[in-house]
Amino acid sequence: MSASDRPSAFEHYRRNLAKRDQDERRILAQIKRFLECFWGDPTLREALSTRNDPVSLEACARSLGLSLNLRDLAPLWEKGARGAISPQEAEAYPLVQLWRGWIADLVSLRGALRAQGRTQEVNPVFDAWRERQIARCESELGDMNQVMVHGVMALELSRGCSVGCPFCGVAAERFQGHWPRTPANAALWRGVLRQAVELFGPAAQSSVCYWATEPADNPDYPEFLMDFHEVVGELPQTTTTGALKDPAWTRRLMGSWQERRSLINRFSVLSTGVLRKLHQTFSPEELLEVELVLHCDGSPLPKAQAGRNRGLAGGAGEGEAQGLQSTIACVSGFLVNMPERSIELITPCHSSEQWPRGYRVLARENFTDPLGFRAAALSMQERCMATCLRGTDALAFREDLSFERLDDGFAVSTSFKRYSMTGQDYLPALGRMIADGRATTGEAMSACLEKGADLGAVLSTIETLFERGLLREPLASWGHPPAASAAGSKF
Ligand code: SF4
Structure with a gap:
């Protein structure tokens, strides 16, 4: 989808917002406030871990100015920071489902914002x-x-x-x-x-x-x-x-x-005292669209x-x-x-x-x-x-990648990801040359062609490695983009 066909991140956000009526927004604002108090205030966390009978929960909600039954939110706070909530568990808690839907929409905004940065x-x-x-x-x-x-x-x-x-x-x-x-x-x-x-x-x-x-x-x-x-x-x-x-x-x-x-905007919160003051100054509804980033002591962030x-x-x-x-x-x-x-x-x-x-x-x-x-x-x-490597550019993998020889190719990896390239006769030799880092792009290509490799296939391998960000990038002396790549550019 081209940038002009895609809804902008802002439209994406507004559409998600419009999915909730005023009542739901009011409830979401209250849930949000409770969770901010819970994660930003160790005293409250401690109190709820020892006293969560109905009377204490009601007193707690009232003291926070909330009209919610905290029992209706139990899966959100009973298990602590890392307790995953299964869809089956959430089904029994309509308010938890409402909250999870809201958060899922906010998380999807990240992808929309990243796409907003496309300038193709x-x-x-x-x-x-x-x-x-x-x-x-x-x-x-x-x-x-x-x-x-x-x-x-x-x-x-x-x-x-x-x-x-x-x-x-x-x-x-x-x-x-x-x-x-x-x-x-x-x-x-x-x-x-x-x-x-x-x-x-x-x-x-x-x-x-x-x-x-x-x-x-x-x-x-x-x-x-x-x-x-x-x-x-x-x-x-x-x-x-x-x-x-x-x-x-x-x-x-x-x-x-x-x-x-x-x-959505953010207030960073450096202490529980600041959190309390923010809550005194702004109503839950005023802060629904303001994420509080909790840096208070004991916060799981x-x-x-x-x-x-x-x-x-x-x-x-x-x-x-x-x-x-x-x-x-x-x-x-x-x-x-x-x-x-x-x-x-x-x-x-x-x-x-x-x-x-x-x-x-x-x-x-x-x-x-x-x-x-x-x-x-x-x-x-x-x-x-x-936009591409020139023949005179050094051809080398990024320093943080581990290289692995394979019988029919090679692989490079970090602790997060592994990429392998296999199935072509020239790949083991090309992988070794790139791992050595001593050849230019032109020299490595010539060596592959001398062994009978197809020019288009070798070019495509190098291009794929380049586009995945696996090759070292010289920072200066890059050439102009080839005419084909520059088509449609204003520059
Ligand atoms: S993290 Fe703190 S010190 Fe750093 S820019 Fe933000 S407010 Fe300033």
């Missing part, structure tokens, strides 16, 4: 690169990749972050000031957004306006978002730790979410072993070995800092010595105006986004 019609070079990064992350990051949207841009509106979370996965720098929405800055902002729409089309709507910055650090953030809506066509998602910092700012932001029908939190599970790489999340980066595209007027090309990876923040920075430039922004983005595309 407006910018096929970028699209092929982004698809290859997603394929690479599939074998490099495993399940973590399932939750990654790979948005096309993150735009920062401050320098650094004032919150200083000790677990910050992107190791945000100390706050050095926000970017005010002066007339000149608003003009630059809108100009950059217009260029982004030129470059990415509707995929620009998969962007966010924060990264290693806190939206609440910028008093003008809600107005910048309205500019975004006007130029890009939708409101970007927001995650903020600062919902309580200035209630007027938060109400302005939430007003725009309602008025412009944004996607794991913190990624990346950025400032890197290595806390042990030595470098140990978090990864234990299957812990090792990145929170979810952009394969451009990271733009407006006050610095900088643009970087980034893509997720495991947090490491080289890339402690859990993403690779492939190129960096500065710009002074919207056309400079466009020129920098296109220059990075040309330097870093190959």
